[in-house]
Amino acid sequence: MEEIPGVIRTIPLNYYIFLSTALFVIGIVGVMVRRNALIIFMSIELMLNAVNLLLTAFSSYRSDPAGQVFVFFIMAVAAAEVTVGLAIIVMIYRNTRSVDVGILNRLKW
Amino acid sequence: MFYSVVLLSIFGILNLFLGFLKSRAWLLPVTLLFLATALVVTLTDWNKSLFFWNYMMSTDNVSVAFATIIIVSAMLILPLSRFYFPNAAAPVPEYYAILLFSVVGAILMVTYENIIMLFLGLETLSIAMYILAGSDKRNPRSHEAALKYFLMGAFATGILLFGVAMLYGATGTFNLSGLAQYVRTTLVNGASPMLYLGLTLVLIGILFKLSVAPFHFWTPDVYDGTPTLFTAFMATVVKTAGFAALYKILSVSFTGIYSVWWITLAATSVLTLLIGNITAVYQQSFKRMLAYSSISHAGYLLIAVTAMGQTSQSSILFYSLAYTLATITSFAVLILVNENRAGESFSAFNGLARHNPFLAFALTVAMCSLAGIPLTGGFFGKFYIFINALEKGLLFLLVVAVLMSAVGIYYYFRVVIAMYMRGSDDNAVADRIIVPKSYAAVLAITTFLTILLGVAPDLLVRYF
């Protein structure tokens, strides 16, 4: 048996859960507070990173590799999402000269 | 099922290569042939129960049936694209390839056995839809639809993934049967709070994508702004795949804690029915009305999920098939009317019956089916779902659903009245719409199947 990393010996797993919950909530607040589409998108990336941290922590504490493989997939999918999202944002900017989600509210009800 | 996923992925790439050809004439028949091949390969899995690749995918009759609905609706929507792209520069092969890939994603959502496959399928389908929503590049409404759909979809993915991480923390597995095993042990030992939080967040994530109230607010704008052809795809394929995924995760993994989640789903379905139906009454645009109608149908389907029992899978299947057929008919007629009369409002349909009796008849059958009038598929769809709710004792759900169906008849029949009772205002509008052959074929098939399901529902139901 190899040596157990110091963090796993001294820090309870709950602290990691609280940290990633806090990051996740900060991401949600960012989505609600900001109007710039790019910053909203960055807040969503923050939420995904909270998920990644949580999965990695569970995976390490349980010494089960599946969680870390899932993180790898989340990163891959996030990269694909970013390309499409930024393409959409660039396309919109090209036509409306703005990335404010507020002025896109022309349609209602 | 695994082979149809592989085949569709390869066919999608082949489709991209077909774009090099000068002639576009072959594109549609070849793509339909691809889908038909995938359909045949899917149907060979009937009555087999298989697991693929270390319990990543599974096949049973229900998933084969859902995959069949998905592929058939893709086959019915594709011919509508024939005259849809106005300019010659439109990247049609790319559209077809993306549609094929999105069918791959939808099939993954139907057959997943591991949450990682659900995630991949959901994202493949969603990313394809973000792109198609924004494909009308010079229309600001299409931009808006793409941006809203993208931001809301990515947000929902984040919530879903946090839920998945919580479930993993509680159970240590991503496998549906592993989750089910953990849930069984909790009946004895008591569950970790992470299980409940995770389940709630996963449900919120999926319900967001299914546009169930209170997470529906993006739907009308997105459905309205998206090019109508792709709206039809969103309203049928995405809904069917999403409900199959929701039903699968709840029925396989979480039946043990039914008492925890059923009340949440019941509340959301009541809310969805109320909001969807009542707001639909106030719409002036037929397309927006269809968007709200898709929200309200999500509410009916959610009743079947809430009343989880022996027969609820067959009623979900029947309902999604009936809903899919009727929705494809309405969108096909909408495309024709919009192209020829330049309008999506109800008044654009004025006097359609006089000049195009076939179109008017097809749309009337579709509206009857959506409203749940007897002799159409939608009637038996609602009937089976109400029976489910009754068996489970969900009386208040039943009352709300019946009342809201009555409201539904009002707004579905507005367009019928416009077609049959109202004369057209001026002569220019009254010109006869020339129905292309591909549209006529699709409309004939969907109308025939809708009536067939309404007359002889046993043809389908006895298999489940």
Next chain:
Amino acid sequence: MADKIFYFLTFLSLISAMLVIFSRNPVHSVLYLILTFFCLSGHYILLNAQFLAAVNIIVYAGAIMVLFLFVIMFLNLREDTEPRKGMAAKLAAVVSGGLLLLIMVAALRTADMSTLNNPASFDSQIGLVENLGRVLFTDFLLPFELASVLFLVAMVGAVMLGKREAGERNF
């Protein structure tokens, strides 16, 4: 020692995450987000997930954030370009976020994690490339291959959306 590093990294990542959503200049937001990613990579190293730490830096900080930065500079966004939301809406968002955090923490506070790490069966090697690669290419081979379909969709879509059509503005 490890716990001191943990507290430091936690503090830094929370502060920089806050700064991401509250700084007015989009470029600053991106830079703070990169700082957050580096802190998270530090956490991954503490958790003995070296592979993910490296991939996090390469993919997130290296590729995704550079893409963001590129788009922001490309579109020439400055702080004055973003209209502000009203104070009431902001306050409501922050309060509801705080309540959400409170609820989630209260729900998770009672979660008993002590049974999870069993020292007898602990394996410190699971986060290394060798082990993860083996798992990825055996158990998770199918999702790994199907991720390529996802990438193909994203690639085709990005090209399709990014290409200028006749009649569209150049820039």
